[in-house]
Amino acid sequence: MPFINLPLREITCKIVYYGPGLCGKTTNLQYIYAKTSPEARGNMIALATETDRTLFFDFLPLGLGEIRGFKTRFHLYSVPGQVFYDASRKLILRGVDGVVFVADSLRDRLDANLESMENLRVNLAEHGYDLDTIPLVIQYNKRDLPNAMPVEELSRLLNTRKVPEFPAVAVKGEGVFETLKAIAKLVLQKVRSG
Amino acid sequence: MIQQFVIHEEEYRRITAVCDRLTRDANAKSVFLVDKNGQLIASSGATDHIDTTSLASLTAGNIAATGGLARLLGEKEFSILFHEGERDNLHISIVAQKVILVVIFDSRSSLGLVRLRVKKASEELAQVFDEVQRRGDAMGLPSPFAEITDEDIDNLFN
Numbered sequence: 060m061p062f063i064n065l066p067l068r069e070i071t072c073k074i075v076y077y078g079p080g081l082c083g084k085t086t087n088l089q090y091i092y093a094k095t096s097p098e099a100r101g102n103m104i105a106l107a108t109e110t111d112r113t114l115f116f117d118f119l120p121l122g123l124g125e126i127r128g129f130k131t132r133f134h135l136y137s138v139p140g141q142v143f144y145d146a147s148r149k150l151i152l153r154g155v156d157g158v159v160f161v162a163d164s165l166r167d168r169l170d171a172n173l174e175s176m177e178n179l180r181v182n183l184a185e186h187g188y189d190l191d192t193i194p195l196v197i198q199y200n201k202r203d204l205p206n207a208m209p210v211e212e213l214s215r216l217l218n219t220r221k222v223p224e225f226p227a228v229a230v231k232g233e234g235v236f237e238t239l240k241a242i243a244k245l246v247l248q249k250v251r252s253g
Numbered sequence: 254m255i256q257q258f259v260i261h262e263e264e265y266r267r268i269t270a271v272c273d274r275l276t277r278d279a280n281a282k283s284v285f286l287v288d289k290n291g292q293l294i295a296s297s298g299a300t301d302h303i304d305t306t307s308l309a310s311l312t313a314g315n316i317a318a319t320g321g322l323a324r325l326l327g328e329k330e331f332s333i334l335f336h337e338g339e340r341d342n343l344h345i346s347i348v349a350q351k352v353i354l355v356v357i358f359d360s361r362s363s364l365g366l367v368r369l370r371v372k373k374a375s376e377e378l379a380q381v382f383d384e385v386q387r388r389g390d391a392m393g394l395p396s397p398f399a400e401i402t403d404e405d406i407d408n409l410f411n
Binding site: 060061062063064065066067070071073101102104106115116118120123124126127129131134146147149150151153154240243244247248250251253 | 257258259260261262265266288289290291292294304306307310311314317318320321398399400401403405406407408409410
């Protein structure tokens with residue numbers, strides 16, 4: 060649910076990075092944090108385990124500039140990908156405006172991708188959202204690894220809605236900002252249509 | 254149509270006035286009002302040294318997690334949280350099941366006083382947010398962004 064503060068002329072939207080464990084959700088946020096000027100972003104919060112696995116969520120506030128005098132802010136969240144953190148994952152989706160599904164391109168993670176997409180559908184529905192209509196972008200991460208599945212095959216299995224999709228190597232930043240721009244655009248278009 | 258949470262000038266003024274009064278009456282260091290999705294609505298008092306965006310996000314996460322625990326135990330919600338520190342204490346409460354009121358206070362105040370003042374402020378805030386809700390329902394919330402173009406959006410990324 061976008062939050063619009065008319066006196067302060069600000070709009071804030073919430074984007075959630077979703078996907079199976081170790082697919083690169085946190086890496087996306089870390090790269091955005093590292094490459095964004097300090098004036099355009101706030102502090103990044105990572106609620107992680109001692110082994111740096113996301114425990115509750117990562118959070119990165121980002122200012123994208125102004126649209127017609129309105130400061131446009133995005134709050135980026137990533138969920139914990141591990142299956143047993145489902146209760147936390149569900150909570151993070153509250154009030155979401157757009158979702159980035161980060162898929163792991165490795166062939167042996169295909170089942171985890173499919174399971175996570177289905178889990179996203181179920182958890183969105185609990186908040187009254189529909190995976191078939193919510194602003195959604197899919198990123199195929201880890202394209203640099205030798206046993207990565209072809210993008211076409213991943214797309215056929217995961218992107219039945221034909222939403223914008225991007226190959227990525229998040230650790231090197233490839234595809235990270237393309238993904239962010241695409242979801243931000245979809246969210247703002249949805250805000251415009253009311 | 255997507256739901257939007259729009260705060261207008263008059264409501265913002267009333268909300269800020271309630272927060273300012275609560276800060277004074279409770280002898281608090283600062284007061285924050287946060288929506289349940291983690292966005293800061295208003296703040297009052299000594300906020301300069303605090304990362305208010307992070308505070309809002311973590312508070313909402315805290316309330317969400319506590320709400321999850323409440324449901325596990327068959328409770329509707331735990332409406333008040335209290336965290337006691339060596340210097341500062343945090344009193345967190347849910348107002349009108351919609352927004353979160355955060356009060357930071359130290360030894361110059363007390364939990365009893367904060368709870369008393371929060372109760373009064375919550376009633377006033379609940380009234381404001383009821384009106385926000387009713388206005389939204391009645392007007393169907395026309396988006397202030399209805400006029401923006403694809404070009405405006407593209408320009409954000411240039």
